[in-house]
Structure formats: structure tokens, C-alpha cells
Amino acid sequence: MTAGPPLLEVEGITKAYPGVVANAGVSFAIRHGAVHALLGENGAGKSTLVKIIYGLVRPDAGRMRLAGAPYAPASPAAARAAGVAMVFQHFSLFEALTVAENVALGMERPPPMRRLTARIRAVSGAYGLPLDPDRPVADLSAGERQRVEIVRCLLQEPRLLIMDEPTSVLTPQEVEILFGTLRRIAAEGTSILYISHKLEEIILLCESATILRGGKVVAGCDPRQRAARELAEMMVGRLIAPAARAAAPGGAPVLEVAGLSLPPAGPHGRALREVGLTVAAGEILGIGGVAGNGQDELLAALSGERRAAAAAVRLDGRPIGALGPAARRAAGLCAAPEERLGHAAAPDMTLTENALLTGAVRERLVRRGMIDWRAARAFAARVVAAFDVRTPGTEVPARALSGGNLQKFVIGREILQRPRALVVNQPTWGVDAAAAATIRQALIDLAAGGAAVVVISQDLDELLELAHRFAALNEGRLSAARPVEGLTLREIGLMLGGAHGMQAARPEAGRLAHDPA
Amino acid sequence: MIRLERRPAPSAFWTAGTPVLAVALTMVAGGVMFAMLGKDPVATIRTIFWDPLFSPQYAAFSRPQLLVKAGPLILIATGLALGFRAGIWNIGAEGQYIVGAICGAAVGLAFYPLGGWYIFPLMVLAGGLGGWAWAMIPALLKVRFGTSEILVSLMLVYVAEKIVAAMAVGRLRNPEASGFPGSRNLARYPAASNPELIPGTGLHWGVVAAFLAVAVIWLVLARHRLGFQARLAGLAPRAARFAGVSPGRLTLACMGLSGALAGLAGLFEVAGPAGQIRIDFGSGYGFTAIIVAFLGRLHPAGILLAGFLMALTYIGGEIAQFVIGLPAAAIQAFQGMLLFFLLGLDLAANYRLRLGRRAAA
Amino acid sequence: MSGLAGIDPIAVAAALIVASTPILLAAIGELVAERAGVLNLGVEGMMILGAVVGFAAAVATGDVWLGLLAAAAGGAALAALFALLVLGLLANQVATGLALTMFGLGLSALIGQGYIGVRPPPAGRLDLPGLTDLPVAGRLLFAHDVLVYAGLALVAGVWAFLRYTRAGLILRAVGESHDAAHALGFGVRRVRAAAVVFGGACAGLGGAHLSLVRVPQWTEGMTAGAGWIALALVVFASWRPWRVLLGAWLFGGIAVLQLNLQAAGVKIPVEYLAMSPYVVTIVVLVIISADRTRAALNAPAALGRPFHAAG
DSSP, rough: OOOEEEEEEEEEEEEEETTTEEEEEEEEEEEETTTEEEOOOSSSSSHHHHHTTTTOOOEEEEEEEETTEEEHHHHHHHHTTTTHHHHHSOOOTTTSSHHHHHHHHTTSOOOOHHHHHHHHHHHHHTTTTTOOOTTTGGGHHHHHHHHHHHHHHHTTOOOOOEEEGGGGGOHHHHHHHHHHHHHHHTTTEEEEEEEEHHHHHHHHHHHHEEEEEETTTEEOEEEGGOOOOOOOOOOOOOOOOOOOOOOOOOOOOOEEEEEEEEESSSSSOEEEEEEEEEEEOOOEEEOOOOSSSSSSHHHHHTTTTSOOOOGEEEEEEOTTTTOOHHHHHHHHHEEEOSBBBBBTOOOOSSSHHHHHHHHHTTTTEEETEOHHHHHHHHHHHHHHTTTTTTOOOOTSBGGOOHHHHHHHHHHHHHTEEEOOOEEEETTTTOOOOOHHHHHHHHHHHHHTTTEEEEOOOSSSHHHHHHHEEEEEEEETEEEEOSSSTTTTHHHHHHHHTTTTTEEEEOOOOHHHHHHHO | OOEEEOOOSSOOOHHHHHHHHHHHHHHHHHHHHHHHTSOOOHHHHHHHHHHHHHHHTHHHHEEEEHHHHHHHHHHHHHHHHHHHHHOOOOOHHHHHHHHHHHHHHHHHHTTTTOOOOTHHHHHHHHHHHHHHHHHHHHHHHHHHHHHHHHHHHHHHHHHHHOOOOOOTTTTTTTSSSSTSSSSSGGGGSSSGOOOSSSTTOOOOOHHHHHHHHHHHHHHHHBBBHHHHHHHHHHOHHHHHHHTTTTTTHHHHHHHHHHHHHHHHHHHHHHHSSOOOOOOOOOOOOOOOOHHHHHHHHOOHHHHHHHHHHHHHHHHHHHHHHHHHOOOHHHHHHHHHHHHHHHHHTTEEEEEEEEEOOOOOO | OGGGGOOOHHHHHHHHHHHHHHHHHHHHHHOOOOOOOOOOOOHHHHHHHHHHHHHHHHHSSOHHHHHHHHHHHHHHHHHHHHHHHISSOOOOHHHHHHHHHHHHHHHHHHHHHGGOOOOOOOOOOOOTTTTTTTTTTHHSSSSOOOHHHHHHHHHHHHHHHHHHHHHHHHHHHHHHOOOHHTHHHHHTTHHHHHHHHHHHHHHHHHHHHIIISOOOOOOTTTTHHHHHHHHHHHHHHHTTTHHHHHHHHHHHHHHHHHHHHHHHHHHOOSHHTTTTTHHHHHHHHHHHHHHHHHHHHHHTTTTOOOOOOOO
């Protein structure tokens, strides 16, 4: 890499929101053509910092220089004009519009549609990211959507490319291809700011790293010279013991699903096809898969939000597939969906009301149609106490809680109902490490107590830590479950259907991934 | 620069305070409007809000009118409030009110000239059922086909207006009225009339029903599962489905309830204060009740107060029309303004206004 | 005249085009607002305000053009109020739309008091020498007022705007996902406010067509639900401009047909004929919404959802 003045210098950036200081005096620099990591836990201030660099948020204090010149973008358009491009964690794409229209929206002065279409084909081909410009984005897989974002950025020939948690939606195979592309972009002189909390990726890809904790820079280093464990300690600030999993049990089947098929719920939904699974008492089944392959639909089909044939879902042998959510809870099947705010909990309702939301039946909080508010408050207080939910009380709205605390409340609310079977989707998504550890241990304890637990997650590490057996969801189909012991990452990748749509990618991508640039 | 900042929890002070502030601001803006019409703003406001209650000249007549006008408004608005909380927008209460009146009056007239204690209760039943059935049309279409209940219930207002006009000159026309449109006067048919229960108060069965509705809906919202489900569905529809609330059943329940209450309001009106089915029976209560529901913050106690306030603007508006020649339409515009101010100020309950940028922390 | 024999098909077709114009104008404006993600239920209020303001201005100045201009401005002003409440103060869209309608009805009655029974200046027909004199097509296509042609031009313009221009693309993007649009740096509120105000101006023009051309007279509540039918029309059209035109002709046809049947003395009570446009609206809405996936696919994804940029 060339020595000389860095491409981007960040000096003393500070940004406070009511109640939190997101960034406090953050400083670092990115060299030309470097892949620089921004490492930190959820809530460490990575997103705010990136939004400042991209002109979406203005800092309270501090300054930046781009290629030696003062840089203070007032808007994303100004950032793009200065040569800064960004690929978002939650895609900033428009489902109903075509690939080309989406690309055009991200450019300041897009060429006429026909020329743009040709350029998209050329650039996407050159970087091993094949795309059809005329397809609506709604039809694309998560990996393909990310390609749209990347191509949109590349067409602007940026000096700095920001990637915000780009691999959270990709299979291991797709990650390898992405890394190949990124190395190539960097080799052509574009610097990359790579945001992640996944240590292995950073060690593999990045040559320098800035580690954030609690809004402050705690270290800067060359990640290739450090062990993952060392980086983890710097990021978290303390050691967190991995959850202790009990040995695989040999109990009787509790939750059985067979031949479960459901049509998609909406125009952009996913169909479930012939899903079958069995979970025994004391067992944790992990279900992996790339986002959008039927996770939400599977949870809805198990929670009772969507009904199926009675025999498609059985609990302790009893057919419950045709029952609604309340009746399934009464039978002993509880669930916690992925989206905390608006699905698992009503953001504008108090914790007491949210406790009533799923606890009404099993905790007998409603009698003859009348609500027993005192009992509901007591139940909410029990959840708060048992799961160490940090809250001023049970009468605050759910949205006032941090992500980790609300998630502990949501999971705790189901566990304290002593379910026969519990289904959770993304139980630790966007949750701080301490809360995630609490939640994982609680799930393990629940299973150890004799319940059947299904954990749907996109975090493979989490599944390998928790589950006894592993199955993968791909395009609404569930693979056969395999014992986690002895499963390799490559096998998991194949189970996840990592090959889908990637055949056209460059053949040498896989080789590059193991070959530091 | 003004910025909006979401409050962690809604402010209790502003939740109660915004309707009061909205009324005050509407009086100011209304005063400007009255001044532009060439009226003395202070005198006009006093005529509308003070004279109906305290003027020695009008109070004797207008005080009982307060209950007469507030009764149907409160009855309809309490029903609407439950649905509005659930995000179910029945804005065709006016149509349900009219159909309830037609059904109730038809039952009463069918017995003419028989006497019997059972006639009025049957009319009440028919009125409620009529309103319920009319509201079931948009409800069932919504549940079965996903058709917008807003548009369908509103279209049915126009249909109901045409039906009542047809009835007034057709089937329900008074055969003894030598061809004039309009039905027999139910107020003069004792077995079917809804009389003033305590002379000089304006209290009739419809007002009693309104008070009952306030109490029952209050209980439902505070303690009953249906009230919780309605609030949940309105605040977080996905969470409601996850909790086991069936959107279809909730739609049917809320629409049916509000329709039945609107129908009852129509029946009590046609058998009492109005007395007969006329071509222009629809009086706009169904629409004004929407303002009442919002002004009362979709809470029964608030609706009770808001109903009286809105009744006051009707009565005061009539006096102002009569005494200082204020156009009737000015009151309608005044009521619309009130809703604007209320909706605009709603923000204060959930957001904090901040001036300027925050200093670095 | 008795029975259907007395109805002249060409006259009906020509009348249909005229009758469809008010709802066509209002609906194409609302379509733009909805494509930007805003559901403005106040079309009826904006229409009737346009009707009375346009009428008053035309009578005062003796110039129909100034009347139309005033009508558009009146509708736009009311729409701007809606934009302020909904986009600026984050008020509930449904309730604010209703408030707009109620306020518009009241205000228009107030303004219109002195104009009941007054005759407006005549609206000029846009006669095209030669073309207007053609046997059938002349009366059908080339003998209308300016607004009829303006309505057609507006449909074509909106279609081209949404399809081919960058501003149209941004407007669609804002209506599809305001969060993504905001992340890309587009001014969500500005785009939406512009779309809403445009919708208001169109609705005002539609109202003025009623009071200045079609009737031409001012009567209280003269829109009689046309604004609501325009809202239904946007759903019927699946948010596509040309289908709005088709739907407007359908509803215009029904309105004209029932008037002709009334005039022809058909043995159905007038009231039942008069309710037919509303009943047909319901039936059409049911047919359109019955195909749920298609209805959901075409609706702008962010329609009716409030937007508040955090941070």
C-alpha cells in the first residue's frame, strides 16, 4: 500500500442523543486503498459514526478531512459528490422498482436509462456480481440485493466505500465471493471502511482496524497480527463465558411438524414447502438460513398466526395445526418473533400490557373476558425481576427500553409461562453481549428443564453454541436436521444453499478468499 | 431550527391539555373568522358559548336542548371511539343513523294505531339492528375482500340519504298528509314515541342510552378483553395478530357496535325530537360525532364532555344565526377548525419540541 | 320522450366525457399524492372549496380563467394545510383528511352564501374550426371546454412524469419506502408536500369544472361525494394514470346514464337511480380488492404510513 496522507482522517468526532453519547471524541484514519475495519458491539456507536461520514447525521463536535481537504458533508448527496459511497446494513432498496431504477436513484446525475442499463451489465460483470438491470428488486435474493447496492456504489467510482455489516445476510459461500470483490476494489485504489462485529471476517479481510466500545475508540491495530480472542476482549471489555449446553437428550418427541405447506402471505412473501421437523423434550433444534428464506413464515406457522391443517403441527401428539395463537399457547406452544417492536411487543403499550399480550391464557390474567390488571402487573414484575430487565418499572412503554432489555423481557415472558415447546426467531439480534448471554443461557435452561426449543437464527455461531441438531431453511424448504457435533462450516454452507444464484460468479473468488491480498 | 424529539412515554399533561388548548385556539381563529364576516368576535363567541346556558332570554329554551343535541352525538361517538382505537374507520355513522331511524320508525308505524308497551322496545331493537346491519356491509366486505371500510361506509351514507328520501315520499309517507312528503309524527303516537322523561330537561331515552353507552364502553376499554384487543390492534397490528386477536372478528365487533349505537341514536331521534321521517332526516350528527370522538380523545369521559361542547356550538350557533345573523355554515367551519387544531396539537403529547441544536454533551 | 328510445347515444357519450372530468381531475391529483405515499381523504373538501372559490373569482372578475386559477389555488391551499398537519405535525392521516373534508364543506358554504342563484360567466368551448363540425367525432371529441382537454393532458403528463423523469422516479421511491429514500438523502417531506399540494390544485380544478362548466351554478354541497368517488377511482385504477381515465369514464357514464333515465321517465323512483353511482363505486371497489395480492402489489408500499426521521 502507498504511504502518504491518509484518504480519510476523523478527528474528535462527538455526537450525543438524549440519554446516550453515541460517539465521544472518535479519531482514526484510513489509508488509500486500504480495507479498514470498524469493530464494535451493537450499540458501540458504529452506525452513528458511519452516518456522520455519509452525511446523514451531523456531529456535535470534531472534524474530518478527505484526501487532505476539510470534509463536512451536509447530506448524503454531498458525501457522494465528494466520493464517499455506502452499502447499507438494512438495504436502502425499493422493492417495487427495477434494479436500474434503484441504481439511478443512488446517483447524482444518472445517464439515460438505456445507457445506465448497459453500464450496470458491464460493471456487474467485471466485478463478478451478475445482475439483470430490468428485474424488480422484490424478486431478488438477499445476496443479489446486496450486489445492487455495491454496483450502485461502484458506478460512482468512489474514493471511499463504506460497508455496514455486509455479511449478515450472506451464506459462507457468498461471503467468500464478496471478499474477493472487495479485495479487487481495494486493489484498484478505492479505500473500504468495513463495519462488523464478526472477528474472523476482519482478520481475514482487513489490514487495519479501529475498535469502538461505548462510543469511544479503545484500540487501533492490525487485526492480522491479533488473535480473535484478543480482539473480542478489546471489543467487549470483559470476558463472557460461553453458554453451557447440556448433553443431547434422548427424550420423547414434543413438537412435531410434518408436511407443512403454506402459500406466501403477501406479494413479497415466501411460501413454506413441505416443512417437517421433530424436537424432543430437552432438545434445542437450531434452524439457520439466509434472511428472507421463510424464517418469519415458519415462526408464524408455529405461533398460530397462520393456520394450517390440524395434523401439520403436533404438540405431545395432539394435532394443533388448525388452532390460533391463543389456543396454541393454552396447549403449551409459545413463541417469540424476530421483530421486537411491533410484533413481539406493542411499542406504545406498557410492560404490563405487553405481559398480558401473550400471558393472558397461561397465566390466567383474563377471566370471563375481564382483565385482572393486578395479576398482569405482578406477572410483568416477575419477568422483569427474573430476567434482570433494566427498566424504571412495569408501567413504562416498551419502546422506552433498550433492545437488549426489551428482548430479555420478550423471551422471559414466554419462558416464565413454562411452555412445553418454545420457538424463537433471532433471539439475540441487535442485542448487547451481556443480554445475549443471558438469553442463550435461559434457552438452554428451559430445554434442560424438559421443554422442546426451536431457535431460528441467522447467526451461525449462536446456533452452533446452542443447538443439539441443525437444519437449514432455504427458499421455504427445511433440510433434514443433523447433529451439530462434527458439522463443518463448509457442510453448513451447502445446507444453507450457498450455491443459489452464485454459479455465474468468478471461479477464482474462492481461491482469493484464502489468500490475503 | 425546531426539532421534534419523541418522548419516551406520552405526556399525561398534554394528553389532557391538548383538547382544552385546541378549543381555546379555535375560539381565537373562529373569532378572526367572525370578524371577517363583519361580526363582533367577542359578542359572537359569547352568544355561542355563554348565552345558551346563562342568558336569561334564551337559557330556558336552550338548556334542555343541550341534552337533546348532545345525546345522539355522545351515543354515536362512544361507539366510533372503540373502532377508531383499533384503526377501524367507520366514517359512515351518518348512514347507520339514518337506516336505524328508518327501521325503527317503520316498526312503529307498522303498529299504528295500536297501543301496547311492547311497541317502543321493538322499535329500539329494530333501530339498533338497522344500524348494525348497515355497518355490517362495509365490515363484511372488509373482512371478506379487504375493501376499504372508509370508502364503503361513506358511500353508504349517500345511499342511505337517497333511501330516506324515497321512504319519505313513498312507503313511509303519511297517508293522511294529502301528498306532502314525510311520515306520520311518531311524537304524537304515544306507544311509539320517545318523550321527554323529565319536563324541562330535554332528557329522553336516547340520552339515557348515551350515558349508559359511556359507562359500558369505559368499562370495556379499561377492563375488558375487547377493549384491550382494540387498543392493541390499533397500536401494533402485527403484535395483535401474534397475541391471537383475529382482525376479522375485531372488525365485525367494532363496526357492528358502532353501527348499532348510531342506529339507536337515529331511532331515538326519529321517535323523539325529530318526530318523523323526512326527506332531509340526516342532520350531520354522524359526521359531527367523529369530531366529538377525537375531541374526547377516544375516551368515554372525554367524549361526554366533548359531546356537550359540540352540542353547545350547535345551539349557540342557532342563537347566533337568529340574533346576529351569523351564517349557519360558519358553525360548520368552526367545528372543522376545532378538529384541525386538535390534530395538530396531538403532536405535543408524543413529541417534545426543541428549539435550536443541542450543545455537545 | 319515453323509455330508452329517447336517449341519443352520441349526446350521452359526449356528456359522459364532460361528466367524468371533475372526478378525473381530482383522481389524477390524488393518484400523485398517493404514489408519494400520502393518503389524503380530504379530496371532497378540496374539491368543493375549489368549486366555490373558482365560482366566486369568476363572478367577481368576469373571467373564467381567473376563476380556474383561483380554484386551483384554493384546493392547493387546503392541501397545504393538510401537508402541514400530516407531514409537519405528524397528525393522523385519516383523521386529518376527514377534518379537511368537514372544514372544506363548512367553509365553502360560508363563502358561497352570496352566490346562490348567480350565473357565472360562460366557459368558452374550445371549438376547432373544421374538426368540431365533423358529423359524429366533431360533437364527441372536439366540442368541449378547455378543462376536458386539460384533464386528458394531465393524465398523459402524470403518466410520462412518473415513468420517464427523475423527479417522477424519486416521487415513486418516496412512496415505496420513505426510510430508504431518506437514507439516500432525498427530502421525503418536501417531495410529499409537493405531491399533496399538486393533488389539492387538481381537486380544486375538478370542483371548478362542476360549478363553472358542468352545472354551471353554485349550490351547497354540490360535489355530493364526487371527491370520495375520486378516491375510490385511484384504488380502482391500481394507481395507474391511464386506468384512472378509464374509471372516470365508467363513473361519468353511470352518472349520465342515470340522469338520462330519470329524464326519460323510466319507472324507477328517482332516488334509486340517484344512488346508483355510489352503489356502483362499492361494487367496483369490491371487485378490485377481491384480488388481494394484485391490489397489494400495486399499492405504494409506504401509503398512509407516517414518516419521522430520527437523529
